[in-house]
Amino acid sequence: MTIFVGCNKELQICDYSPVHKLVAYGARNAIALWSPEQVHLGVLSTLKAHSSHVVAVKWLPESSFLVSTAEDHSVKVWKYTNRESGFDLVASLDAHSASVTSLAVSKNIFVTGGADGKIKVWAVSGQGEVVCVAETTIGPDFMPLSLAIEEIEPEKYVIFVGGSKPQFHVLSYTKTDSLQYQANLPGHEDWIKSIAVKNQGNGEFLVASGSQDRYIRLWKLCVNEAISKADNSNKLGLLMNKQHLFSIDSTTKCSVNFDAIIMGHDDWISSLVWHPTKTVLLSSSADTSIMLWEPDQGSGVWISSVRLGEMSIKGASTATGASGGFWSTLWIFNGNTETIITNGKTGSFRCWTGSSTPAFQYNQVPCLTGPMKEVTDVCWARSGKYLLATSLDQTTRLFAKWTKTNTWHEFSRPQIHGYDMICVKPITDSRFISGGDEKIMRSFDEPKAVASMLEKLCGIAPNDVNSMPESASLPVLGLSNKAEAETEVQQDSEDESETADNGALTANLSAKLLSELQAPPMEDILQRHTLWPEIEKLYGHGFEITTLDVSPDGKLIASACRSNVASHAVIRLFRTDSWLQITPSLAGHDLTITRLRFSPNGGYLVSVSRDRKYSLWKRHGDTYELVELREKAHSRIIWDVCWLPETEHGIFFVTGSRDRRVQVWRIGDNDKVESAGSLKFSSPVTALDCYKQTVDGVSLVAVGMENGEILICSVDNNGQAEIVQQFDKSTVPDDKVTRLSWNPTMHQDESLSLAVGSSDCSVRIYTVSTRR
Template sequence: DKHKTGVYALLTGHTKEVNAVKFYTLPFSYGGSRHFLLTGSADRTIRVWRRQDNKSNSTSPGMTSIARPTFTHVTTLHGHESSINCIAVARGSELFVSGAADGTVRVWRLKDVKGENGAAANMIIDCQLVQTITLKPRFFALALAMRTLGGQKEKEKEYEKNIEAAPPLVLAVGGTRTTIQLYVMQGGVEDVQEEPRQFELKASLTGHEAWVRSLAFTDMDVERTQSQAQSQLQDFFLASASQDKYIRLWHVHAGDDVAAVRAKVDEDGMVLGGSLEQALSNKAHEFKAGGSKYSVTFEALLFGHEDWIYTVAWNSDLKNPKLLSASADNSLVIWESDPVSGVWYAAARMGEISAQKGSTTATGSIGGFWMGLWSPRGDTVVSLGRTGAWRLWKYEGETDLWSQDIGLTGHVRAVNGIEWEPTSGGYLLSTSSDQTTRLHARWERGGDSDDGSCYSWHEFSRPQIHGYDLNCIASLGPWRFVSGADEKLLRVFNQTKAIANLLENLTGFTGGAKPADMPEAANIPVLGLSNKAADDDINADVANEGEGDDSQSTPTAAAPLTPHASALHLPQPPLEDHLSKYTLWPEHEKLYGHGYEISALATSHDATLIATACKASSLDHAVIRLYDAAATTWHEIRPPLAAHSLTITCLRFSADDEHLLSVGRDRQWAVWRRDDKESGDGKRGVFKLLCANPRGHARMILSASWAPILDSSRPRVFATAGRDKTVKLWMQEKGQDQEESFICKASVSFSNPVTAIDFLPVVVGGGQLYLAVGLDTGQISIHAFAIEGLGEVGEAMALPELECPSKAVYAAGVGGRSTGKGNKWMAGMSSPWRVRIVLCGFSGL
């Protein structure tokens, strides 16, 4: 995508992790789309999605109109008894296969359904289970590869002429054993009166010494004999990748003669680094299919990876086949065959060369590549790693080099908290169970849209890479934030000059005057746990250390690498290499006091107070602790605030910082009022309980939010959301005894538990409040309420299903900058594995 817009749709339906995805094209259709997407999941089902091509998609201002296909669910296949691991398809065949952890491979036939008028029936697909292969000796299939035998283009033309004809197929199965099994299905016309065609085991390929993780067939451009040319037969390769760190190539030859081994042996009897006896087992496995004879022989052993190899993939160039491999050693390798000698060699290597084996992401390591893919034209490769980043490399013909370009980044586990930059919404912070905090901002640049501008959202910094799952985050102005994790303390971080300059140059965010003591950069010391500030001149000091000393230096531990601020002088958003190494924020302070994991966190709008809570099952720990962020000592303001009996799930300061709202698992909400004057000792941030409702909801309360204040004379309003599937709006009132309390004025029911809510921080049109609501099922909607009486105004605006997550929305944050027209606000919604930013329009702003 040249516009770098990233994810544009989410397909929801599976109830557990999706383990396999595969695009598939039917060889024949009655006029409907022939293009499908097959997805296999740990929920033991396969879902079939049909592609629909659209002329154009509605886009936001600054975004060029792009025609993007959509996929609609048409059927769900059941049959496997355990998690589905892999799916394989073959061009020119209506069959596809799936492998699962139940020890079976299942073969499915997908057919288009003819409608009454002869055209394709409306989104109806006929899918039948053709065969169940029980793998013997028993093992789990982790990799499948399937293709037609013979010339594929010729077979496709033959199939179009006679849709009842089917080409012969070869299926390779690998998994939790060291062997690769080859199955063959004979071609021909299916006769309903006879037994249906079945896959039969024809060969077992040996050689690997560990589990087989990936298999891939390709076409191979070879010199054909006259008889081969007449029969339209064609040779091809099978590549297999294993946890033994090796790739094996197998030559499938069509014809009566057996293909000769092309691997070259050097003077020492070595074949590509392995001994001839161990590396080459050149037994020819022969079988017949479609009236022709085939043989499978070992072709080459490729080595160079230093860890498990997860995937192999061939490019689409038949005349110059290249193989892409992705490994846990943090590298991608492109393999080519020398046209003269026939020896396969590593033509390009991308990724990371790490001197520290077993490095984690906390030290800047990418943690291995899980997947490698070619683009259709073969000039781009992408990889997916454990940090959640899709890395992208493009081939430059002028330099004959592969250069890294902007990819996609994101969290890999549940996103538990988000926070907009408070002064102007210049960026969005998110924190996750993947133990990272990330900063997202909008990259603005010239483009070809209607208004001459273009923008896209990217990750600009990874301030915190932690050793605990992160639960919550809150901002302390444009240059500082505090986060809480599955530990008993909180950590405060300061932004660096390098990140501030990067945001200013690429996003236009300035944030006002920068602090005089802003550090240049940050790093994690060797054997250290906390980010430390590091200036550019430290390297020079280390280099000059010991000059003038005639004595021999004593060997010491290597000094930690200090990232330079110059590494972030970039014309575009940082790449994954920059994010994982050069964008940390130094840790400024630790806040102690809680006895269990941090569960909730909030900061006052003037950035002087921090309110925190931890997981609790007793009154002693279900307290709110306040910290003075304006003091240099960061001391706790005692005593802690006690009202709840179980874990506090959400804390919120009112817009004027005069009230603090807390809700918890005990179904109770409590409102605290600031009472600094009565403290008598000049302390800031003294709060006293104003009122509480021990039965605010029928079940636990999960989220809360204060409504914006139109003027100081109006009563305060807040909303609460609970697992009882309701959102309640509460308004401040005074009773006959002049005691203040909050009365429920409105209640909105939903079909599922409500997990996150947040008010738009301004009143719209002089009298409307807008509330964003996220449900346990991932549905997101925006509701309008009249400020007078809190009655709901109009119908709720629901986000399209393609833009909603598949699981619970854990946090909601409405804010951000307007788009220049004055009526746009961005709403950030966090959910498992993703942060969704939605552009909303509100008339009357």
């Protein structure tokens, strides 16, 4: 199984376990796991227990326990067993009365902060039993957004708290005295979003706090004997810096004071990480940059030694509405190799690696990608060589198999739109049409640069590369991808000439970058250089597109839109050679058409709707005529429909509904439709698809449920259906299955590939064995 799922946009959303060499991250309501050492394998599995958006994920140090928090007010504690068995949920805690916004961990202890203003300390036993041992609040109208806990002496802890006010708070915890408020540190001018603590030894700790004021402040925490050293520091006196003294108990005294300020980022500070052995601080920011800071040996001033990421656009910041940047960042050390991983606004990860050599340099490498909102459609190319997927994150993505590792990756992002994407269908192997949450449909052609890359890395030979456009670009404030020529075209005006120059540069740069790739493209290349040019728009619908299909010969497009009245609940047909609409429209339904499908030979067209009807149309010349409009085909909304392979035993189609029933229909003599069989399920049916050929004399229908379950049913020559396979619940999506699509080709081992799109933001590709 292959899983593509994006990472939530949260500041503590991912963490790495050096013990198990696994990264865990929040993916909508689930937790996804992957190995940085085997990134080509993608997401290994997902953990499902939360009922709402996951906010924070942390591994307990040097253990097998994983802690996650979410907007459902809960904290989940998982225990990892092994790669085969996976994780066990050992504790489910109703931790807060609102979203759990922050999390910090130490050995056998973790701290949570919630939108209810409470801060709670939890103890974890070796068997996974979790008990709340202390709780407190900072003050009215304060919400903790960042936490850090440090064990300064055995079973004596200092807890740092940042949140929705500029002050930096210090608490202490012991088993005897519980939680004690110790200090309030002024300095920041905005909310504090990230905290990191470094143990420098000999009772000295360096604490970094990052704020929305774009500054990083360093604080020095001293314990017992180290306090006297700080008192004698000339630096402390010169800064006229207040030293905050407090006692944890009768034997442990502490002091904390401001040490330094770091300036360099252009937007909110999102994440801070200390180097484990050196005095080097990593920071990431909403300005889409990562910096490594270290003190100058002569002056002691903190300077940036490394900058990774992108240059921020002048004037663009979170305050002005920009939503880019980096969120949660990891710094992983494995022998002489360092890896920096961060997630961005598109749900994808960026990854840089470097080796501890004299000529140390970070190099960006491919990493995980995936949708970050509900996946609305998945559809294979006609050849089965690649998969297209649309999502409410306003993208259409192309996934293909990398021949070097025989693993699936995202190789192109043909469409990055200003509207949520709803549906997609290939017209040929190098052209597709898609519908977004708008009234028009858009058709796209594969550019030459992408075709050459797919041929080189995936073995997908293009049909006619010479007729393809060179590349595409998305104009500023535009919705249509514009085709770019390889060479400059003469223009009449200076402005047009400058535009042509920019287009030619984009085309040449895209072609150059993609031709040099030896591995799947990275996120910045996917965003800028793998777009497909838009060639046509199709108009006619009065409301937003809900579904479309392309005839088997690729000559006709059928589409429908949202509707509450019969006048808009029509099917519109378009020719692909002239892009003109065929009139009249096909009327019959009263409410929104949810799905429509051409039969395998194009002779029939069937549609299903919110009005609980199906309509069957038969082709006559260039149009279709209504032969059956079945009232109350189901008792609830009909979500999907698919055709069985045509055989000498007749023509069948299958409908699936919220009434939890799958119904098989047979088209008899004189196009009379009769019920042939049905199956009742425990959950509403939301998606259907049938493999294009019979297997061992039966048709294989994949059934997707509202609860995420997936089943395979066989339908015999008489239309009688039975369940033959149910997918393991640990491998299925965490939410409604929105679309199913069989790959049209069968593998050499007689297995099939099934693509699944889900409301849990994932695209999954399963291998289904046909051998019984």
